[in-house]
Amino acid sequence: MENIYDFQDMVKLVDLSNGYRVSDFACEFEEYNKFIREEALGLQFAEISKVHLLINKENADVIAYMSLSTDSIKLSPFEKDSHKIGFVNFEAIASVKIGKLAVDLKYKQRFKGIGSLMIEMALAITEDLREAGVACRFIVLDADIKNNPTVVDFYKKQGFEFNEKYKKGRNPSMRLDILDDIEVIEETGI
Numbered sequence: 001m002e003n004i005y006d007f008q009d010m011v012k013l014v015d016l017s018n019g020y021r022v023s024d025f026a027c028e029f030e031e032y033n034k035f036i037r038e039e040a041l042g043l044q045f046a047e048i049s050k051v052h053l054l055i056n057k058e059n060a061d062v063i064a065y066m067s068l069s070t071d072s073i074k075l076s077p078f079e080k081d082s083h084k085i086g087f088v089n090f091e092a093i094a095s096v097k098i099g100k101l102a103v104d105l106k107y108k109q110r111f112k113g114i115g116s117l118m119i120e121m122a123l124a125i126t127e128d129l130r131e132a133g134v135a136c137r138f139i140v141l142d143a144d145i146k147n148n149p150t151v152v153d154f155y156k157k158q159g160f161e162f163n164e165k166y167k168k169g170r171n172p173s174m175r176l177d178i179l180d181d182i183e184v185i186e187e188t189g190i
Contacts, residue, residue, distance in 0.1 A: 004111040010058055013121050016040055016051035016065070025062045025104050029147040032102040036065055043067070049099050052125070054118060056107075064103040064114050066122060071097035073140050073175055076164055083177050085137070095138035095175070096126045119158045119176075126178055139178055142171035 004011070016022070022036045040051040049069040053062050072092035080086045085093070103114045122139055130136055141160070143152045155174050163173040 001112050002110060004113040004117055010056060011063060012055050012057050014053050014055055016044055016053055020053055020062060021060060022062055027102040027105055032100060035100055062104060063107045064118050066101040066118050067099040069097050069099055071095045071140055073138055073163060079164060094136045095140045096136055098122055098141040115154060123178060137179060139176040142173050144171055146170055
């Protein structure tokens with residue numbers, strides 16, 4: 001199996017629009033196939049979520065997709081302290097949510113690392129958002145253990161951790177702290 005990172009020059013992240021062959025996309029889970037084929041464009045036009053496609057530049061195949069939207073997360077005092085934001089009086093902390101993330105089966109069988117690359121791209125999009133002046137501290141998601149019981153292990157390898165209040169249930173909530181310079185907070189004495 002080849003590593004997608006060795007072939008980054010053959011892929012491109014684009015916004016979903018008419019004209020991409022989403023009808024050819026086929027992952028393991030029909031719910032995710034239906035989403036990209038029938039629901040994603042409408043949600044995007046309604047400004048509910050933005051869908052990003054990883055495209056094979058050689059043949060325009062949709063290799064993977066993810067939907068992103070703004071969100072917030074409620075953290076316990078302990079969780080806030082663990083991220084050095086115990087001083088924050090807000091109950092909800094700004095975040096970006098990965099609503100769906102899926103990889104086409106034929107590419108998943110050929111390449112490893114596609115899901116990890118998509119997480120990195122979500123981080124880059126979130127960093128762009130922060131640089132544009134919109135605060136965001138976490139990437140959050142609800143791990144779809146109903147469709148994929150091992151997905152939690154994947155997200156843990158990417159650095160995500162459970163949100164204590166929402167870690168039980170059908171889709172446990174997880175978060176990734178995206179602040180890469182924690183010392184800034186410590187140096188300001190906040």
